[in-house]
Amino acid sequence: MSDRTPRYPFTSYPNGWYFIAETRDMKPGDERSGIVCGTRILFRMQSNGIIVLDNAMQCHEDNGLLYVFWGTQQKEVMRLPHFVELRDDGWMGPFNHVFKIRSHVQDITENTVDRAHMVNVHGYRSAPACHSFRIDGPHLVMSTEGPRTMFGITETIKMDITCYGVGLIETYVVSDHVTTKILITNTPIDEDTVRINLWFAIKKQGRLRDTIHRLLVPPLVHREFSYDLPIWENKIYRAQPILCAEEKDVANYRRWARQFFQEATVNEVAA
Amino acid sequence: MDYRFPMGPYPYGWYQVLLSRDIKRKEIKTVEYFNKSIVVFRGESGTVSARDAYCPHLGAHVGVGGKVVGDTIQCPFHGWRFDHDGQCVDIPYCAKIPPKAKFEMYPTQEINGAIFIYYDEQGEAPKFDLPVMPEFSDPNYSKLLHWNYEVDSHVQEMAENALDMGHFPLVHDYKEVPRIESLICEGAALHVRFLGERRLLGVRNPFDVTLDCYGLGVVFGRNITDLVTVRVIHSATPINENKLRIGVSFVYQKSKIPGLNLFLRWFLPKEVVRFVDGDRAILNHKMYREKPKLCSAERPLMVLRRWAKQFYRETGVEEAAAA
Numbered sequence: 334m335s336d337r338t339p340r341y342p343f344t345s346y347p348n349g350w351y352f353i354a355e356t357r358d359m360k361p362g363d364e365r366s367g368i369v370c371g372t373r374i375l376f377r378m379q380s381n382g383i384i385v386l387d388n389a390m391q392c393h394e395d396n397g398l399l400y401v402f403w404g405t406q407q408k409e410v411m412r413l414p415h416f417v418e419l420r421d422d423g424w425m426g427p428f429n430h431v432f433k434i435r436s437h438v439q440d441i442t443e444n445t446v447d448r449a450h451m452v453n454v455h456g457y458r459s460a461p462a463c464h465s466f467r468i469d470g471p472h473l474v475m476s477t478e479g480p481r482t483m484f485g486i487t488e489t490i491k492m493d494i495t496c497y498g499v500g501l502i503e504t505y506v507v508s509d510h511v512t513t514k515i516l517i518t519n520t521p522i523d524e525d526t527v528r529i530n531l532w533f534a535i536k537k538q539g540r541l542r543d544t545i546h547r548l549l550v551p552p553l554v555h556r557e558f559s560y561d562l563p564i565w566e567n568k569i570y571r572a573q574p575i576l577c578a579e580e581k582d583v584a585n586y587r588r589w590a591r592q593f594f595q596e597a598t599v600n601e602v603a604a
Numbered sequence: 605m606d607y608r609f610p611m612g613p614y615p616y617g618w619y620q621v622l623l624s625r626d627i628k629r630k631e632i633k634t635v636e637y638f639n640k641s642i643v644v645f646r647g648e649s650g651t652v653s654a655r656d657a658y659c660p661h662l663g664a665h666v667g668v669g670g671k672v673v674g675d676t677i678q679c680p681f682h683g684w685r686f687d688h689d690g691q692c693v694d695i696p697y698c699a700k701i702p703p704k705a706k707f708e709m710y711p712t713q714e715i716n717g718a719i720f721i722y723y724d725e726q727g728e729a730p731k732f733d734l735p736v737m738p739e740f741s742d743p744n745y746s747k748l749l750h751w752n753y754e755v756d757s758h759v760q761e762m763a764e765n766a767l768d769m770g771h772f773p774l775v776h777d778y779k780e781v782p783r784i785e786s787l788i789c790e791g792a793a794l795h796v797r798f799l800g801e802r803r804l805l806g807v808r809n810p811f812d813v814t815l816d817c818y819g820l821g822v823v824f825g826r827n828i829t830d831l832v833t834v835r836v837i838h839s840a841t842p843i844n845e846n847k848l849r850i851g852v853s854f855v856y857q858k859s860k861i862p863g864l865n866l867f868l869r870w871f872l873p874k875e876v877v878r879f880v881d882g883d884r885a886i887l888n889h890k891m892y893r894e895k896p897k898l899c900s901a902e903r904p905l906m907v908l909r910r911w912a913k914q915f916y917r918e919t920g921v922e923e924a925a926a927a
């Protein structure tokens with residue numbers, strides 16, 4: 334039988350930073366490994382507490398999350414998210430959900446600029462408005478605002494989003510009642526599979542509300558995300574999608590994302 | 605598995621993909637044929653249509669989470685709605701619909717208790733239609749009985765098998781080779797009638813069989829015996845280059861003799877299963893011979909092969925050039 338045409342017309346391993354593993358419970362001398370882009374990568378903690386890889390790849394640790402850079406020489410420096418809230422006393426967390434799905438990192442990240450899907454998939458009353466959409470080299474920064482109804486209550490949800498390449502999406506979600514910081518890490522495991530980690534922290538607001546939020550927010554974040562999964566797993570990639578006038582962001586996103594498929598990209602942590 | 609036939613895997617024509625009763629109003633079903641995912645939905649009016657599974661917008665699979673709204677199917681991703689012709693008729697957040705927002709469609713015919721789609725790799729319009737067989741909606745006939753199974757074969761092999769009288773005694777334990785009474789090619793149809801005899805519970809039971817092949821995917825058959833008249837749909841639909849789904853559906857004329865219907869209801873399914881099982885084992889392993897050694901009684905096979913050429917684009921062109 335002849336093979337089906339490949340699912341995506343480009344590599345499953347675009348250049349950029351990818352999350353590889355958590356390091357918070359590692360002790361000096363500990364050795365571990367994780368898989369990024371079909372490659373098993375070993376790392377260990379030295380006696381001085383610094384993580385090193387056993388190969389020539391570049392790595393960076395931030396608040397207990399370890400990232401490696403996949404790809405070749407850079408043109409513009411790609412920053413990394415700085416997730417201080419994960420360890421901050423003013424925030425509850427870290428919370429974490431993990432999904433392993435049949436998809437592509439570019440498709441998953443495309444979801445952040447795809448405001449139209451928020452209605453049908455996530456129960457928004459109308460597609461959120463886009464207040465700003467800015468491309469900054471390998472980063473894409475946008476903010477949106479839209480009404481959504483949950484448990485019969487309609488509230489306004491504001492989001493401030495930064496994409497670091499197509500592997501990392503940092504989002505502040507501010508609703509009328511709760512503020513959450515979410516980091517989505519998309520790591521290609523093999524040609525067909527992406528491991529998605531949702532890391533999030535919830536802003537503290539006093540004992541009673543914190544207790545409620547601690548109970549409610551993690552399952553709600555999980556639920557929202559699980560609505561997207563079957564769509565991602567079963568869709569195809571349309572290189573020439575039929576877009577309507579309201580969907581320029583998607584076209585702009587794709588143009589931006591092209592840089593991660595070229596030989597020379599990004600590979601340094603900003604000081 | 606390597607492809608083992610000299611002709612293309614998907615001759616164009618009508619192919620059965622579902623039974624009518626498999627899909628209710630407002631229901632969506634995904635079927636996998638021709639190495640593709642095909643979404644079938646039945647609208648509120650009862651009309652059925654078949655389309656490529658993937659939305660022309662951003663490629664979501666409309667069979668996964670899609671909804672039927674009136675006589676349209678709504679994509680689960682951004683809520684665009686599409687009609688039975690594949691055309692987008694509503695975008696919830698946009699007044700102007702891009703004219704190219706249209707699904708790739710498969711022409712659909714729902715007749716004789718089943719749903720057929722027309723498959724042509726080039727997407728051309730149907731070159732022929734399937735006829736309605738009144739017995740399938742006749743109250744004097746039983747309700748539709750159906751079997752299906754997978755086999756590693758090619759649709760043409762299935763048609764050849766039906767015309768290959770020589771295999772009946774050995775494979776289906778007939779008393780003798782049935783006699784071909786007539787064999788007529790008529791455009792996309794091929795009609796054959798053959799007569800013979802079987803023993804049934806020790807009693808001689810002559811039969812009179814008509815097979816009407818429409819393309820290589822669908823055979824409407826009729827078998828008249830002293831005991832009962834049966835109407836059959838024999839379908840062969842490629843799942844991929846190497847696998848077919850074979851469907852056998854039939855209705856039989858209800859008898860006025862008390863008890864006989866009960867007997868038929870018990871007996872006929874067994875017969876059908878026994879019959880198809882015989883072919884199944886052989887087709888799974890058979891090799892297609894381009895130049896088979898045939899005895900003169902097997903001339904029908906060559907008639908069929910000549911007729912079958914029209915369903916392949918490559919050979920169709922050759923023929924035209926030679927003419």
Ligand code: FES
Pocket residue numbers: 659660661662663664679680681682683684
């Ligand atoms: S992918 Fe179908 S509506 Fe967007």
Ligand SMILES: [Fe+2]
Pocket residue numbers: 444450454455561
């Ligand atoms: Fe989403």
Ligand SMILES: [Fe+2]
Pocket residue numbers: 765766771775776882883
């Ligand atoms: Fe047979």
